[in-house]
Amino acid sequence: MLSLRSVHHIAIICSSYEVSKRFYTEILGFTVVGEYYRAERNSYKLDLALNDSYTLELFSFPDPPARVSGPEACGLRHLAFAVDDIHVAVAKLQENGIMPEPVRVDEYTGKKFTFFRDPDNLPLELYES
Template identity: 65%
Template sequence: MQFLQSIHHIAIICSDYEKSKRFYTEILGFKIDREVLRSERESYKLDLSLNGQYCIELFSFPNPPKRPSRPESCGLRHIAFQVANVQECIATLNQKGIFPEPIRTDEFTGKKFTFFADPDDLPIELYEM
């Protein structure tokens, strides 16, 4: 029996809450659904949506430990977003001071993709559909 229906959200712990909040809202265009200060944990929880779909929970905690991200360490590898045109997205990101890697082509699908990083070096992929 298949019991999973879809991905509900991605949880991200950031090192600089205000910087990451600006990145995900002002650079990537996520909408803030709810922002909660959890004072007993010295933590913010920011619920973000994209095109009306709840996607990301952004958390802040005091002094979170670093997690190795590259090269190919164990754990979450990256998050990927579907886009209509990778080149146009890169141009938009460049205007905002974000410079993704050169465009690559998926050897199995022939689709274009690229990577860039969030403020904590979490790899983010743009995948052209």
């Protein structure tokens, strides 16, 4: 068995680098750790942290194919973020023109959660912890 310590990062390929950069930094609150242009790939790589912990790599590539994310396709289902107050988080999303699904309650944990989409229609979740 491998001795995994934690998830190091999650990589996302976006269709519009500037739109996704704004979404993940200005709306979701990630901070930029590093930003690199890779001329040989005509691609940007943006390293992002959440609460000082390296979390996301955001990539741009010319003309990436669309990924099927619904209906429930095989593969990564969604990326979930823990929040202290789901209603405050939902209000912040709505202030930025993002309309999440209605808040639901996890039948097993009793915790509140909701889903919303990033600029490329990737499913994201907020989970009250």
